[in-house]
Amino acid sequence: MELEQTIRERRSIRKFNPAPVARDKIVELMREAERLCVRDEEEPQRRYLYAGTPDARKRLADYLTEKIEDNKVAKLALGKLIGTFHKRFMEPAANIIVIAKKGKNPAEGARNYGTACRIMQSFQLLAWREKIGMVWITEPFVLNERFFDRIGLRADERFVGLLQIGHFDKAPRGRGRTPAERYWNVLSAPGAEVLPANESETGARSEQIRYKDRPVPADLVLKLLNHAVWAPNHRMREPWRFTYAERGAHGRAEQAANTAPPAHLIVSMRAETDEHKRDENLAAVYCLAQNFCLLAEERGLDAHVIFPNWMFDEAAARRLKIPDKEQIVAVLELGFRGEVRSAAAEPPPGSDKAETLRWSEL
Ligand SMILES: Cc1cc2nc3c(=O)[nH]c(=O)nc-3n(C[C@H](O)[C@H](O)[C@H](O)COP(=O)(O)O)c2cc1C
Structure with a gap:
């Protein structure tokens, strides 16, 4: 299938x-x-x-x-x-x-x-x-x-x-999803100007990835999102909102080395005071992110979910034009993958580490 x-x-x-x-x-x-x-x-x-x-x-x-x-x-x-x-x-x-x-x-x-x-x-x-x-x-x-x-x-x-x-x-029959266009914003300022640096990022890669000098078309991202929105989400709250940022001409030093991702997809959601609902919404966003990563991989597009500290920084959210009532919950680095510099540093999917399941019987 x-x-x-x-x-x-x-x-x-x-x-x-x-x-x-x-x-x-x-x-x-x-x-x-x-x-x-x-x-x-x-x-x-x-x-x-x-x-x-x-x-x-x-x-x-x-x-x-x-x-x-x-x-x-x-x-x-x-x-x-x-x-x-x-x-x-x-x-x-x-x-x-x-x-x-x-x-x-x-x-x-x-x-x-x-x-x-x-x-x-x-x-x-x-x-x-x-x-x-x-x-x-x-x-x-x-x-x-x-x-x-x-x-x-x-x-x-x-x-x-x-x-x-x-x-x-x-x-059962599926309930339709709202098209991603409805929740979609493209930053007009180049991402390199408004995206904070990823220092002390959680989820950083151990390998130094190099990207091809090839833009990630916004309409491809939107197309993949329109499949990804079929993620499970409780009570069909569809909590996700998308901000797409292309790196642009700035950030040239990194760009020259091809180590800066050409684009970012920032997923935000409405702030929720009810802890239980917030966790359900977060889970739905991560299910959507996983759908997106799998769909992207099929097209040779590398999508990597990161958790930079600036996710929690209101000033960064403002620069990214995230509305006041929303919070950033996931950041995806996007780019077409070039050569991997130090293959040894990358535990390939399927390595022993990734296979250690902590499994016990109730
Ligand atoms: C984090 C999360 C929590 C959920 N909790 C429940 C639940 O407690 N009871 C339930 O019947 N369905 C639960 N669901 C399933 C959703 O209701 C379901 O995904 C949604 O109605 C969309 O239907 P679909 O999964 O068939 O596309 C949950 C889904 C997620 C992602």
Whole structure:
């Protein structure tokens, strides 16, 4: 199946049939998903908790309903609901809880959370090709301290999502997406004048990439975005906004060395005071970013997600004409890849490092 088609046709699946999904298949797909997203990581910044056996699935359902069952009045009133919950968590062949490290600073935290989300999106796409469906769950009943205690979430960790996985008979119809043009702005000033330098950037590459002296056409970026917007996003909030910046004639020193990316795509989203909604929106943006990276790669365009400290700098956002009510949440460096200078410094996708899955059973 074509990548574009997979991205557009993937649906969140909430009704599963009883066909089993082999644990080994799930691990293999997650390994592949990591390989597609992780390049320069010293050690994994996330882990996976797997509930695939009937016992583990029951345990998961018990953990999720414990808080209600503790409260006698609620238990009486919600007895039926508890039964429904159990069924809901016993039905899918498998569940995976994804947990990311918080990181030592905001940029590191964003990178760890963003990378976990991007991996989850790649995993959804790879699984879809094998007719395995899933839904990403972040409902409030999952986000409770009691449950986090039960699954052993540590103080330096953050819950990213619970994936319910299984085979299905029929995919629901997709709800259309808003064209990317609606959320698109091209900076008229050359990016080299308004983009801050990437010093102390989190997510920097270990290799020195060299770009071809070839512009990245804005209409190509927009075209890819119009496929990428088929990312999962809860309640169809489509939180993403795009700012496209070409480097322009300035920044010549770097340009001459071909080490400065010819273009940047900056993704922002409306500031959200509700933490839960904000995390869901962030996750949706990173799913979109992952769609974009995969689509770009198919066309020989290098798209690399970075988390520079200036993402959190209001003055930088103003220079980039990001509206006051929005915040920058992802920055993509774009360029057609020339030669890689020191191949040895680049752990190729699929290196052992990227394949170290932190996997345990619930
Ligand atoms: C971060 C995130 C959280 C989500 N949480 C839930 C959830 O708690 N319950 C649910 O039914 N679907 C959840 N979804 C799925 C979305 O509702 C779904 O992606 C959206 O309705 C678009 O449908 P599609 O995925 O079929 O394209 C979530 C998706 C994402 C990306």
